[in-house]
Amino acid sequence: MATTEIYRYLCVSQQQVALDPEGYLVTLDDWTPDVARAIAAEEHLTLSEEHWEIINVLRDFYQRFEQAPAMRPLVKAVGKALGDEKGRSIHLMRLFPGSPAKLAARIAGLPKPTHCL
Incomplete structure (x- = not known):
């Protein structure tokens, strides 16, 4: 172990x-x-309703696939769950600056996404 x-x-x-x-x-x-x-x-972030939407998508993704998504699958999952407007890299970068997949996963209590440096 x-x-x-x-x-x-x-x-x-x-x-x-x-x-x-x-x-x-x-x-x-x-x-x-x-x-x-x-x-x-x-990280100097105050979580808004938009942040929580993404966090919930991430936690649901993890429950289904047992891994935190890297950026491309995250964008796809958010788009599918919340619509094309929110399923854009620029939207995620505005909410979770730097590396959205890593930062959002950390805040959502998930492991570091695979294939993220």
């Missing part, structure tokens, strides 16, 4: 949530909406 290195803990609602060196949850079951807000706050 592989072990994940714990880099630090995030204190959320008086609980310690372990993060790996890249800021992803060590234990996916530790995720709650409050954990998502705390991770987003570290």
